[in-house]
């Protein structure tokens with residue numbers, strides 16, 4: 473039986489990054505985008521404002537959708553990841569710039585709770601070298617991420633970063649985040665990442681459900 477390598481796997485998931493909406497707006501958006509959004513990200517700004525309550529509420533309202541807690545863990549990896557998984561998160565993020573011990577702790581927590589780990593490569597200088605290291609540590613996704621604060625400055629290109637990481641990983645699947653728009657999603661999807669993260673393009677759209685559905689169509 474021919475086993476698909478991660479690069480051949482064609483299943484791509486749409487992750488809606490919920491950063492600035494209220495919980496009520498998030499729940500309404502997820503009701504209206506049924507079938508399009510595979511992963512609901514409780515974004516870092518949301519967690520800073522509301523803690524794990526959005527994780528609990530979204531998981532309770534939509535058990536069929538994976539919930540990602542974008543905790544961007546930088547230290548106390550096992551302890552902080554435990555809090556996210558105990559609240560119902562299916563996936564937790566840890567920063568690729570953190571110590572290996574922190575990432576190993578998040579991986580231990582994920583194994584304990586039956587969850588998954590997404591490493592956020594925001595700020596990582598040598599993407600290829602760090603991705604090779606992380607790929608051996610049992611993480612599930614390695615996410616290239618153009619930081620919100622540098623989007624539009626031309627300093628980073630999500631597509632180019634995705635190609636760099638996809639070229640060196642064999643175990644984890646690539647993910648991509650940071651300013652993904654309908655105009656750029658086709659080229660990104662052609663690289664077959666496991667997850668495409670879209671925040672503002674969906675949440676700030678005139679009709680988020682229409683945008684999410686359009687994005688998902690481009691990933692099939």
Ligand SMILES: O=C([C@H](O)CO)[C@H](O)[C@H](O)COP(=O)(O)O
Pocket residue numbers: 489490491515516517542618619620649650651652669670671672673
């Ligand atoms: O993780 C994010 C950022 O660091 C703010 O917390 C965003 O969720 C991520 O960048 C996706 O949002 P968009 O860039 O608006 O698509």
